[in-house]
Amino acid sequence: MLFYVLKRVALSVVIVMLAVTLLYCMIHMVPGDPARILLGPRATPELIASMSARMGLDLPLPVQILRFFGNLFRGDLGMDVITNRPVADIVFGQLPYTLWLIFTAIVFAALIGIPLGCYSALHRNSLADRISGVLSVACITAPAFVVALYSLLVFAVTLHWFPAVGAGEKGAFWDQVSHLVLPAFAIGLSWIGYLARLVRASMLEVMGENHIRTARAYGLAERTVVYRYALKLAILPTVTVIGVGMGFLLSAALFTEIVFARPGIGKLIFDSITTRNYPVVMGSVLVSTALFVISTTLSDLINAWLDPRIRASL
Amino acid sequence: MIDVLRRITHEPLGLIGLILVILIVISAILAGVVAPYDPVALNIVDRLQGPSINHLLGTDQLGRDLFSRVLYGGQVALKVALISIGAALSIGVLLGMVAGFGPRWLDNIIMLFFDTIRSFPTVMFALATVALVGPSLETVILVIIVTSIPNYGRVVRTQTLSIKSNEFIRAEHGMGASLFRILGIHVLPNVMGPLVILASMDIPTVIALEAGLSFLGMGVKPPTPSWGSILNDGYTLIRNTPWPIIAGSIPLVLITLGFTFLGESLRDLIDPKLRKSV
Numbered sequence: 001m002l003f004y005v006l007k008r009v010a011l012s013v014v015i016v017m018l019a020v021t022l023l024y025c026m027i028h029m030v031p032g033d034p035a036r037i038l039l040g041p042r043a044t045p046e047l048i049a050s051m052s053a054r055m056g057l058d059l060p061l062p063v064q065i066l067r068f069f070g071n072l073f074r075g076d077l078g079m080d081v082i083t084n085r086p087v088a089d090i091v092f093g094q095l096p097y098t099l100w101l102i103f104t105a106i107v108f109a110a111l112i113g114i115p116l117g118c119y120s121a122l123h124r125n126s127l128a129d130r131i132s133g134v135l136s137v138a139c140i141t142a143p144a145f146v147v148a149l150y151s152l153l154v155f156a157v158t159l160h161w162f163p164a165v166g167a168g169e170k171g172a173f174w175d176q177v178s179h180l181v182l183p184a185f186a187i188g189l190s191w192i193g194y195l196a197r198l199v200r201a202s203m204l205e206v207m208g209e210n211h212i213r214t215a216r217a218y219g220l221a222e223r224t225v226v227y228r229y230a231l232k233l234a235i236l237p238t239v240t241v242i243g244v245g246m247g248f249l250l251s252a253a254l255f256t257e258i259v260f261a262r263p264g265i266g267k268l269i270f271d272s273i274t275t276r277n278y279p280v281v282m283g284s285v286l287v288s289t290a291l292f293v294i295s296t297t298l299s300d301l302i303n304a305w306l307d308p309r310i311r312a313s314l
Numbered sequence: 315m316i317d318v319l320r321r322i323t324h325e326p327l328g329l330i331g332l333i334l335v336i337l338i339v340i341s342a343i344l345a346g347v348v349a350p351y352d353p354v355a356l357n358i359v360d361r362l363q364g365p366s367i368n369h370l371l372g373t374d375q376l377g378r379d380l381f382s383r384v385l386y387g388g389q390v391a392l393k394v395a396l397i398s399i400g401a402a403l404s405i406g407v408l409l410g411m412v413a414g415f416g417p418r419w420l421d422n423i424i425m426l427f428f429d430t431i432r433s434f435p436t437v438m439f440a441l442a443t444v445a446l447v448g449p450s451l452e453t454v455i456l457v458i459i460v461t462s463i464p465n466y467g468r469v470v471r472t473q474t475l476s477i478k479s480n481e482f483i484r485a486e487h488g489m490g491a492s493l494f495r496i497l498g499i500h501v502l503p504n505v506m507g508p509l510v511i512l513a514s515m516d517i518p519t520v521i522a523l524e525a526g527l528s529f530l531g532m533g534v535k536p537p538t539p540s541w542g543s544i545l546n547d548g549y550t551l552i553r554n555t556p557w558p559i560i561a562g563s564i565p566l567v568l569i570t571l572g573f574t575f576l577g578e579s580l581r582d583l584i585d586p587k588l589r590k591s592v
Contacts, residue, residue, distance in 0.1 A: 011429070018430040026446050134327070137578070141570040143522040145529055146563045149549060153559055157552055251437035255526060259549065269438060270530065273445035281445065285438055293433050 005301060012297045017069065019289050023282065024065050038081070038276045054081050055278055068282070077283035082275065087283035091265065095287065097167055098264035101256070102249045104184040106242060109191030114238070116192070117199025118231060124204065132196060139193030144252035148186035148259040155182055165261040183256045187249065194245070195238055203234040236306055243299020246292045321583055328579030334572025338565060342388030351379035353386040354537040362555050372557035374547050380561040383539035388565060390451065390540045394524040395517050398455045402462035403513055407505070409463065410470025411497050415478060421471075428464035436461045436523065444532040454533050458520055469512060473505040507584050515577035518570035525566050541566045 035051040036043065043051075052058045056067065056078065071078065077087035116136075120129040156164035168176035206212065207230055215225045242249075254266025261267075265288055272280035322328035341348060350370075357377035364372045371380040413424040431439075440457040447453045477483060477500065486496055527533040528542025529549070536543060541562045548558030 014426070015429050015433045018426070019433050022430065023442060026443065137574055138571060141518055141522075141574045142567060143526060143570070145526055146545070146566060149545060149552075149559050149563070153552055153556055158556075247432075247435040250435040254437055254441075255529075258530065269441060273441050276445065281442065285434075285442055288435060288438055289433055292435055 001304070004304065008297055008300060012293045016286070016290050016293050020068065020282070020286055021065055023285060024061065024068070038278075051081065054079070057278075072286075077286070078279040080277060080280050082277055087279050090280060091268065091283050091287050094263055094265050094268045094284075097262065098250070098253050098257070098266060101180065101183055101187065101253055101262070101264060104180055105187035105249070105252075106191060108184055109188040109195055110238070113192040113195030114199050114235065117196040118203055118226075118234070120196065120200045121203035121207065121234075122226065129200075133200075136193035136196045140190050140197075142190060143255075144186055144190065145255035145259060147189050148183065148256045151182045151186055152259055167262050167264075179260075179262070183260050183262055186256045186259070187252045190252075191245075194241065198237055198241055199234055202237050203230060206230045206233045239306075240299040240303045243295045243302070246295040250288050250292060318580070318583060322576070322579050325579050327575045331572045331575025331577075331579065334568050335576055338388055338569045338572065339392060341385055342392050345382075345385040345389055349379075349382035349385045351382040353378065353383045353539045355379075362551070364555070364557060371561040372555070374544070374558050375551055375554075378537075378539075380544065380558060383544055384541065384561050384565055387539045387541045387544060387562070388569075390528075390534055390538065391521045391524055391566075391569070394451065394455055394458065395520045398458035398520055399462065399513050399516055401455075402459045403466050403509065405459070406463045406466025407470050407502070407509070410467040410505075411474050411501060413467065414471040414474025415493070415497065415501075424467070425471075428467055431461060432464050434461075437526065440523070440527055441530070441532060444527065449532045449535065451534050451538075454524055454527050458523060462516065462520070465516070466509060466512065469508055470505050473508065474501050477501055477504050511577060511581045511584060514573060514580055517577075518573045521573075522566065522570055525562075 035048045035055060035057060039047060039051055049058070056064055059067070068078070075088060077091065079085070080087050080090055083090075116132055120132045123129050152164060155161045162182050163179050166179060168179040212225060212230055215229050216222075250266065253264060254270060256262070257264040257267040258270055265284055269281065269284045269288070272278075272284060322332060345353075355378065357373070357379075359377065360369070360373050361375055361377040362373060363369055363377075366372075369379050369381065371384060373379055374383070409424055413421045434442075436457075439461055440454070443457050444453050447456075483496060483500060486500065524533060525540065525542035525545065528540040529546045531543075531546060533542055534540045544558055544562035545566075548556075548560075548562055551558060
């Protein structure tokens with residue numbers, strides 16, 4: 001087990017490093033000098049040279065990549081060339097907004113999706129099950145930015161139930177909560193569908209297993225069998241699905257943050273890309289990639305830890 | 315083929331999916347004939363109108379007919395989906411078979427490459443590429459191809475590995491069959507079933523991604539209509555008129571629903587085992 005954990009973690013580190021290297025190579029393969037593009041057509045050669053040096057783009061490519069990793073170990077992600085602030089400060093200042101958004105969305109989706117899936121499994125092939133099945137697919141296929149646009153249009157612009165832009169005043173709890181409702185709904189809607197289908201499928205599987213039959217044979221109340229024994233097991237797959245789904249969550253968060261003009265890492269990436277602020281692009285893409293890789297690795301490990309069959313095969 | 319079609323149409327959801335897909339595909343192909351207006355023709359006098367007999371879905375801020383723009387936008391969506399999934403599928407099949415049949419070290423390299431690509435959240439990878447190369451439809455297609463290859467490659471590799479150890483492959487090998495013969499005649503047909511299903515379920519994702527990137531201004535260049543750029547217009551005009559958002563989202567939602575229903579009933583028909591893994 002320990003060997004498996006070490007191997008899995010080492011592989012994740014290698015993957016993140018490869019991803020960063022790939023990004024660096026892409027910046028270099030592209031025709032045109034990033035410094036020149038950033039400064040515009042009227043910049044003098046001296047200005048371009050000094051900007052190149054500040055972005056660290058004047059050195060040979062391997063040196064740049066090595067230097068980036070060297071700084072990374074000291075927690076330094078470089079300097080933002082426009083505001084002259086450390087990139088790490090900017091990225092980690094924005095990250096909590098995104099994490100809260102994703103967390104709220106998942107909790108919201110779980111609160112609706114899991115009971116829905118459970119109900120569908122217990123009333124298999126009933127009308128309600130079929131309706132919930134079709135609704136789940138509809139939820140899953142609705143792109144997050146379309147849901148975000150509609151909730152903005154209906155609940156913010158037309159009905160004025162919730163605020164339309166930003167994340168609320170710092171320190172004002174209810175203000176922040178009211179700013180969180182619509183974005184979390186936009187991200188969470190498709191997850192209601194996912195979780196409902198997943199819980200339904202795994203619930204059906206669990207309900208057919210021997211220990212559930214035994215529990216019934218002992219004369220336990222149906223409620224006890226369902227909630228104490230079956231649901232507990234049936235919820236397990238959702239843990240891993242959320243881990244692997246981190247990429248979708250981050251992408252959905254990016255769109256939602258842009259639609260609601262909310263601070264967060266997605267909006268940071270978008271803004272730094274449109275202003276061609278490469279150090280910030282590198283830093284924020286690195287952090288979100290790392291977040292994604294960490295969560296998939298964690299879900300793999302949790303899966304191995306929970307499921308004796310996987311553990312045995314290691 | 316006809317048998318599959320008949321069985322799909324017997325299922326209500328499969329039938330709905332098929333009708334939606336056919337409807338949108340035909341209206342996109344025939345956009346030049348059906349569309350009442352030129353999708354890029356300006357008509358400032360009639361701007362920001364609601365739906366009427368003249369303009370079925372209203373007009374945008376430049377007086378362009380939204381219904382015509384939606385029809386032409388379908389061409390962009392389908393073009394991106396067809397080209398990128400076709401290319402990703404071919405490259406994925408090739409790499410997957412090489413990884414499954416080739417030497418161990420090559421397999422490891424290809425898998426590491428797949429894992430690296432998958433470690434980027436797709437939209438971030440797309441944004442980074444667009445920032446570097448510049449926004450265009452070709453860039454969007456390129457990004458989708460690169461990010462979809464691992465999905466197909468992994469499936470093909472797993473299938474190839476499981477087929478490889480079969481007796482009949484060993485027998486074929488022993489009789490001196492070439493690698494191409496083994497891969498082309500025995501492995502390929504065996505991996506095609508799951509791939510077709512995977513691809514048909516990928517189409518909605520790809521179309522939504524194209525629309526999303528165009529919504530961010532990272533896809534097609536204006537004035538070319540795309541469902542995403544119509545939605546972007548709607549976003550900037552959200553306090554003036556709801557119609558561009560409604561017009562842009564209807565076909566997007568319908569086609570993703572259509573392909574998903576179709577893909578799911580295909581999957582249940584062809585390969586019920588996949589039900590759990592997809």
